[in-house]
Amino acid sequence: MDENAFWQLIEDCRPAEPDPDAEVLAATLTERLAQSPLPLVIGFAEQLSWALYRLDRKEYGRDLSDDAFLYTRAAVVAAGRTEFDCVLQDPAAFTPYATALIWAEPLLYAPDQAYERITGEEWDRDTRYSYESCSNAEGWAD
Numbered sequence: 001m002d003e004n005a006f007w008q009l010i011e012d013c014r015p016a017e018p019d020p021d022a023e024v025l026a027a028t029l030t031e032r033l034a035q036s037p038l039p040l041v042i043g044f045a046e047q048l049s050w051a052l053y054r055l056d057r058k059e060y061g062r063d064l065s066d067d068a069f070l071y072t073r074a075a076v077v078a079a080g081r082t083e084f085d086c087v088l089q090d091p092a093a094f095t096p097y098a099t100a101l102i103w104a105e106p107l108l109y110a111p112d113q114a115y116e117r118i119t120g121e122e123w124d125r126d127t128r129y130s131y132e133s134c135s136n137a138e139g140w141a142d
Contacts, residue, residue, distance in 0.1 A: 001043025006051075007081035009044065014080065022078040022104030029107070033114030041118065045111035045127055051077045051084060052131035057139035059091040064098055066133035071103035073131075078104040 001009075013028040033041045052073050061069035075097050076087050087093045096102070108131070115123040134140055 001040055001047055003047060003050075006044060006047035007084075010077070011080055014078070019078075020075075020102060022075065022107045025078055025104070026106035026110045029110040030113045030117075033111060034117040036114070038115070038118055041111050041114045044114075045125055046129075048077065048107070048111065049127035049129045049131045053129035053136050054088065055084075055094075056131070056133060056136035057091075058141075060087075060094045060098070061133060064133075068098075068101065068103070069133040070108070070131065071105045072097045072101070073133075074104035074107045075102040078107050 009029065009032065010025070013025055013032055015024040015028070017024075019025050029044075033044055052070070055073040055076060056069075060073070064072060072094075076084055076094065083093075087097075112123050112125060115121075115125075129135075
């Protein structure tokens with residue numbers, strides 16, 4: 001899955017009504033991914049990890065706990081490509097997510113749940129980029 005396909009899938013699965021915790025988005029993504037070939041699920045997980053990794057920077061997360069920072073970055077991804085690009089261009093655009101504690105934790109589990117539905121096994125996933133907070137050494141360098 002390339003980056004354009006990733007963002008299109010996010011957009012296609014986003015509900016029309018507000019979904020601040022991304023529960024509907026995550027459920028829809030899980031369902032869609034579970035009906036897809038396994039390589040697509042793996043590709044989605046890779047793109048999700050890459051997007052979260054790119055947001056893993058000191059200017060965004062210095063005042064948040066590791067979990068709060070991860071879930072807030074997920075909320076930016078859940079908001080779609082336009083918002084994601086805006087936040088990458090202007091760190092101040094991240095502030096509303098951090099101050100309002102807008103979290104999208106369920107998004108993190110969508111590929112794992114789809115994998116389990118397809119294979120019947122838990123996924124011991126190891127993506128190229130870690131999405132865990134503070135794993136982007138370049139983003140946290142002084």
